[in-house]
Amino acid sequence: MTVDTITTRLLAEHGRTYAEEAGITLHDKPSPLYRLLVMTVLCSIRISAGTAIEAARELSAAGYRTPRAMAASGWQDRVDALGRAHYVRYDESTATALGEGAQLLLDRWHGDLRRLGDEADGDPDALRELLREVPRIGPVGADIFCREVQAVWPWLRPFFDERACAAAEDLGLPHTPRGLGGLVPPEEHARLAAALVRVGLSKDALAELRAA
Known part of the structure; x- marks a missing residue:
């Protein structure tokens, strides 16, 4: 062949x-970019991709589509949403990481991941390092986000x-x-x-x- x-x-x-599978219509706008980041956090541990994608859908359906909404949500509410997707074993630690990550985005980038992209200044390695400041995201997670976000951030391609x-x-x-x-x-x-x-x-x- x-x-x-x-x-x-x-x-x-x-x-x-994977963004499409999670029901995210990706645009260079704050909400879909944040939903992609949430999906990345969920995919960044040893759990099946299908379970992580379903958890991303559940969190979105619960209304946690922006850092502000995520930060304002209750920890138990996040745990419950993850549980509905059978995202068990890691549900409590992930609920904590999501809350902390949302607050970081609000404090440092005003809840807008485009600002994080601007801070990377066209350098993919710099972007990966910035992403790793988000709780739970390591090298694998940074790669997941970059693979997907290049659809709307042409400078990454x-x-x-x-x-x-x-x-x-x-x-x-x-x-x-x-x-x-x-x-x-x-x-x-x-x-x-x-x-x-x-x-x-x-x-x-x-x-x-x-x-x-």
Whole structure:
């Protein structure tokens, strides 16, 4: 199978971003960017992506779509929302992290993640370091946020982290950010990155693409 064919199949079969799965219509606006950050926090521990995505949906449905709403919510209310998504074991510590993170965003960036992006000043490494100041977000979480937010922050493109590049190498594709970025138009970078991560997490999907 040619590189073009593999790339086309990746996008067609696995190219749904995690933000889309969480019901987030991503725009360069405070609320959807914050909802993406919440999803990132939820995905940043050893729990299934499906459970984390469902928890993001529950928190959004409960009205916690801005840092101000999250900070004003009760700790038990956050725990309950996480529990409805079966985000158990980590529900209490995550409820605490979400409250602390919301307050940090309000205090430092006035609740607007675009200000955080401006502080990074076009430097992806600086952005990743700033994101790691948010409770619960480490290197993996920073990569998750950057992979997704490049859909609306063009200055980040092409952003393909180690997970995406490793899956690309397994498929015989270029496996550097620049090489992968050249396979699709810039506006498709986020979808390709998500597709590669999804395939990398699924032995069956990876084997199917390899065998085709």
